[in-house]
Amino acid sequence: MADEQPIPSAWTRPRRKKEQALSQEQIVAEAVRLLDAEGVEALTMRRLGTQMGTAATSLYRHVTNRDELIELVVDEVYGEIEVPAPASAQDWRAGVTACAHSVRSMILRHPWIASVLGQVGLSYLGPNVMRLNDRMLGLFASGGFGMVEADQAISAVMAYVIGIGISEAALLTVIARSGQDEQDWEKRLRPTVEQATRPYPHLREHFTAHGDKDLRQVREDHFAYGLGLFLDGLETRRS
Structure with missing residues (x-):
């Protein structure tokens, strides 16, 4: 039986070192702004790259594809949710x-x-x-x-x-x-x-x-x- 490879995930893949002009955090934040302003239909790698003043190929150095970007933006907005710690x-x-x-x-x-x-x-x-x-x-x-x-x-x-x-x-x-x-x-x-x-x-x-x-x-x-x-x-x- 051939060795089974683990299912890849955006959350476990090694992160690229932050470049001076661009980072995954910047890409995700800009994607959220685009989604809030224009909705999910507007979110493409090309459109996002244009919005950020760069080519889509630059984005792919940090985000594998649009599906992975969707995972990242969903997790980003989930970070806004507050869960109070119980006192009793x-x-x-x-x-x-x-x-x-x-x-x-x-x-x-x-x-x-x-x-x-x-x-x-x-x-x-x-x-x-x-x-x-x-x-x-x-x-x-x-x-x-x-x-x-x-x-x-x-x-x-x-x-x-x-x-x-x-x-x-x-x-x-x-x-x-x-x-x-x-x-x-x-x-x-x-x-x-x-x-x-x-x-x-x-x-x-x-x-x-x-x-x-x-x-x-x-x-x-x-x-x-x-x-x-x-x-x-x-x-x-x-x-």
């Missing part, structure tokens, strides 16, 4: 809540991430993602969860947060492309929603009762409600 066993829930809100805020700051999470390969090996998971394991462990169940709890909570965050990011992207702010967009959409819900009595009743609520507050309330349900369930699993 009773603080696990407050810590997880704060972390969940931080993840959601990161997604809403970088809505392009909704388009790339299915392309990130081995991003879970990135230092910021690993630091996030390590600290969250510590939070759950402080609350009395064993390591296996703590890992499962993290997966469940993160799946909820990322899922609802991506839905919000998609909505906010549509609003941004309209050139309006959220309040004006919601006001213009309201007559359309009212007309569309007329054949559906339960939806019509709900819209009539709550259709004038601020969309931003509705998003906040929905997120907090769902997160609370998850944590209520996990509370019953503590040792």
